[in-house]
Amino acid sequence: MHLLMKNLPHKTIERLSQYRRALLLCHAQGMTYIYSHEIAKIQHITPVQVRRDIMLIGYTGTLRKGYNVMELIELIGNIIDSEEGINVCVVGIGNLGRAITNYFSGKRTKLSIAAVFDVEPSKVGKKYHLIDCFHIDDIPRIIKERKIEIGIITVPGEDAPAIAEILVKAGIKGLLNYTPKPVNVPNKVYLEEYDMITSLEKVAFFVKTHH
Amino acid sequence: MHLLMKNLPHKTIERLSQYRRALLLCHAQGMTYIYSHEIAKIQHITPVQVRRDIMLIGYTGTLRKGYNVMELIELIGNIIDSEEGINVCVVGIGNLGRAITNYFSGKRTKLSIAAVFDVEPSKVGKKYHLIDCFHIDDIPRIIKERKIEIGIITVPGEDAPAIAEILVKAGIKGLLNYTPKPVNVPNKVYLEEYDMITSLEKVAFFVKTHH
DNA sequence: ATAACAATGTGAAATAATTAACATTTTTCT
DNA sequence: AGAAAAATGTTAATTATTTCACATTGTTAT
Ligand SMILES: NC(=O)c1ccc[n+]([C@@H]2O[C@H](COP(=O)([O-])OP(=O)(O)OC[C@H]3O[C@@H](n4cnc5c(N)ncnc54)[C@H](O)[C@@H]3O)[C@@H](O)[C@H]2O)c1
Ligand SMILES: NC(=O)c1ccc[n+]([C@@H]2O[C@H](COP(=O)([O-])OP(=O)(O)OC[C@H]3O[C@@H](n4cnc5c(N)ncnc54)[C@H](O)[C@@H]3O)[C@@H](O)[C@H]2O)c1
Numbered sequence A, B: 001m002h003l004l005m006k007n008l009p010h011k012t013i014e015r016l017s018q019y020r021r022a023l024l025l026c027h028a029q030g031m032t033y034i035y036s037h038e039i040a041k042i043q044h045i046t047p048v049q050v051r052r053d054i055m056l057i058g059y060t061g062t063l064r065k066g067y068n069v070m071e072l073i074e075l076i077g078n079i080i081d082s083e084e085g086i087n088v089c090v091v092g093i094g095n096l097g098r099a100i101t102n103y104f105s106g107k108r109t110k111l112s113i114a115a116v117f118d119v120e121p122s123k124v125g126k127k128y129h130l131i132d133c134f135h136i137d138d139i140p141r142i143i144k145e146r147k148i149e150i151g152i153i154t155v156p157g158e159d160a161p162a163i164a165e166i167l168v169k170a171g172i173k174g175l176l177n178y179t180p181k182p183v184n185v186p187n188k189v190y191l192e193e194y195d196m197i198t199s200l201e202k203v204a205f206f207v208k209t210h211h
Numbered sequence C: 001a002t003a004a005c006a007a008t009g010t011g012a013a014a015t016a017a018t019t020a021a022c023a024t025t026t027t028t029c030t
Numbered sequence D: 001a002g003a004a005a006a007a008t009g010t011t012a013a014t015t016a017t018t019t020c021a022c023a024t025t026g027t028t029a030t
Helices: A010-028 A036-043 A047-056 A069-080 A095-104 A136-145 A157-169 A196-209 B010-028 B036-043 B047-056 B069-080 B095-104 B136-145 B157-169 B196-209
Strands: A086-091 A111-118 A131-135 A148-153 A174-177 A190-193 B086-091 B111-118 B131-135 B148-153 B174-177 B190-193
Touching: A010 A036, A010 A047, A010 A069, A010 B196, A036 A047, A069 B196, A086 A095, A086 A136, A086 B196, A095 A111, A095 B095, A095 B196, A111 A136, A111 A148, A111 B196, A131 A136, A136 A157, A148 A157, A148 B196, A157 A174, A174 B196, A190 B196, A196 B010, A196 B069, A196 B086, A196 B095, A196 B111, A196 B148, A196 B174, A196 B190, B010 B036, B010 B047, B010 B069, B036 B047, B086 B095, B086 B136, B095 B111, B111 B136, B111 B148, B131 B136, B136 B157, B148 B157, B157 B174
Parallel strands: A086 A111, A086 A148, A111 A131, A148 A174, A174 A190, B086 B111, B086 B148, B111 B131, B148 B174, B174 B190
Antiparallel strands: none
């Protein structure tokens, strides 16, 4: 593993993921080289920031031609992906859980949803986009069997803390909580929380104040 | 409008929204006062940060008793809400669009979804959680009639830029793009973009590097 | 009454992230 | 060949955000 990786700013990691997505589209359109200002335009940021991020991962472009699209895609992959891939599970296969499962399935990537969980008897045993749905009591077993390292929580808010605890006990390494209820995890588990209401309220605030 | 509001850091706005949500739950449980360290615990941040945010909005608590829950809820409301409320629309009523519409409807808040749009003939004319679905050709008219100021984009990625343009032309003031495709808007429109893959890749990266 | 404690409020310091400035280099044009 | 243009790479400056450190002050215990 690169020494570089350790010290990459969080924001840079996010942007690398976004650059890669944009680059994949550019590659699909037949572009072989791209300038920092072109990437910047797509992502609504400055060219300097793009160059700095790319500098941080130790890649260097060609003066006057820019960056080799495919090389950059591969390097970003080396940085942010795990070689062997990482398995993910979704807990709570309601509206949001199904939308996410649907969204991910088919996307060829190093991240794949290896199981989904719910409590509803009518859902347990079914398949969602080819992925088995298990009862939450099976979380410990399935997580071990299927080497799942990351959990996405989409249960009703009030159940989120309990589910987080179950997942942590089962050995999960990272959690993505889409519930409005914050959950507690030990320090060794990486936690990311996102709530749409917060985003919307933020947009509303800036709409209100900037005009 | 407060002078204060103008200069609040973006991060503070996000946290205020989160504090309020947590405070509402505390209020519902009958708490009348709360300490900065209690809020901090819920949100996984430091008590100093909570106190600083609260300082920034000009509220002051009671020494030794902490903050009055209801007063704080109301003050945060004064800061981030619009008095009259803001109307929102969702464009693209697929899996994610429906999940979001479902999630928002019923939540009593100053933000309400006033219309949804799609292109599918089978969806146009129907109601989703009591909200009318119109054809995207009606965007300009409906946005004016219903005084919609914010748009949430949940169409397939490739259509997002075109939809953003239509919404901007129709006079939208803020956009929340849940598509993986970045869109362009003029400077006066506030834009927030969020992609789940990026979040998941970020979690995966830190899982990989921190262990 | 007084000391010990536990909370807030905040200037100052530290850290994180972005942006400016510019040296360098390749390409193109004359 | 030499000048002009346009791109990268990077140090330094700036700005944004978080954290430290501590003065202040109600509350509780002795
Ligand atoms: N729908 C959205 O767009 C949206 C947006 C932001 C946040 N959220 C949040 O995501 C969560 C799910 O939203 P939704 O709209 O999909 O709700 P939903 O009710 O459609 O789905 C919840 C699912 O969780 C299952 N469930 C309930 N208790 C469970 C438990 N203890 N263990 C496992 N599964 C359990 C239910 O059977 C159901 O399938 C909620 O917390 C919601 O606040 C949703
Ligand atoms: N499902 C998820 O969890 C998820 C997560 C992140 C991002 N996304 C993104 O959100 C978007 C929607 O995802 P989804 O799973 O709901 O897809 P979906 O196919 O279920 O829904 C898309 C909807 O948009 C409609 N549509 C198509 N073209 C349109 C146009 N020009 N104008 C208006 N409506 C149009 C379709 O009729 C459909 O109803 C996609 O861009 C996807 O990448 C989805």
